[in-house]
Amino acid sequence: MNKIGVAIVDDQNLFRQSLAMLINSVDELNLLNDSAGGREFLDALPALKDSVDVAIIDMDMPGMNGIELNKALHEQYPNIRVIVLSVHVNEALITKMVNAGAASYLAKNCDKDELVLAINTVYKTGFYFNNQALNAIRNSANHKSNSNSLLSHLQISLTKRERQILELICKEYNNAEIADQLFLSVRTVEGHRNNLISKTNCRNTAGLVLFAIKFGLFEIPF
Template sequence: MNKIKVAIADDHKIFGQSLGMLIQAVSDFELLFVAENGLDFLEKLKAAPAPPDVALLDIDMPGMNGIELNRQLHRNKSDIKVIMLSVHLEEELITQVIDDGAASYLAKNCDKDDLIKAVRMVYEEGFYINQLTLRALTLAAKNRNKSPKKLKPVHETLTDRERDILDLICKEYNNTEIAQILFISVRTVEGHRNNLLAKTNSRNTAGLVLFAIRHELFEMPT
């Protein structure tokens, strides 16, 4: 079984080391390195034997913080899936880092089981949205919808088939499962998913879920 390769960036050494020990204790995880900030992360990334599948990034770090590191990883078209960790729980901040390409956002005092689940879900499905993030995204979407934002009308953006696939993506079905449910090929699903990413200007699956919530196309169960 291939292990999920994880890298960490946090300037608080005790927290970073403790988080590293937690990752090492999970049988299907492999810890690649622990960095002290964004710049250190990029240096260690160059020297790593393989890129991480998932990166756990603290938002507040000197030199280069997690927000800028997340942006830089996605500007470089990295396949690394990012989980942001922070004590800041403001709705706009959470929404912004998801817009920037993060696959999940967790409070630094989250339960360890939630963290482990997030790493696995992000690796397997491309996103993980817990109740904290869901509330933030929903509130931010409502606030945006109250103001005259220039969001492109959904009915001009998505076909009925694309809406069906977006709904199933939000319900955490993978491409193979979606193909079986809709009686189409996996390649067709992949094509529709790519079209959704392009039409919605989303960086990844988490961005598609954010788009669906913003436009009230999907309401995640509580």
């Protein structure tokens, strides 16, 4: 089984070291790097030869904060999926980071099982949103909308197939699972996913989920 390559970026030494021990205790995870800051991590990445799948980053760090690091990673290493792990869990910040390309946003007081679940889900599907993050996204969408349907403001046209695929993406299906569900090839699903990202001007799969919720194309199950 291929292990998921994980990196940690957090300036709090004890927390970072404890998190590193946790990651090392999980069989399917492989800790490749732990850095005390964003610049240190970016400097280390070339030597890691594209082996980092998921980066767990803090928001408050000296020199380069989480917002800046997330932006740099998205621009320079778009294949690395970012999980924000922060003490700051206000709705505006969660939505801002997802809009900026973060694949997940968790509170630092989450438990081990949820963090491991988030890493595995982000690796598998491209995003992981717990109820707190989903509520933040939904409330942000409601705040920006009025009583009229947001669909009336949708400036792009999605085909029936694209809507089917978008709904399955939101339900955390990966490309292979979507292909099985719709009797398509994985390559065809990948093409539709890429077209959706291009059409909607989203940064990644997490952005597609935010887009679908914002425009009422996917109802959050509660």
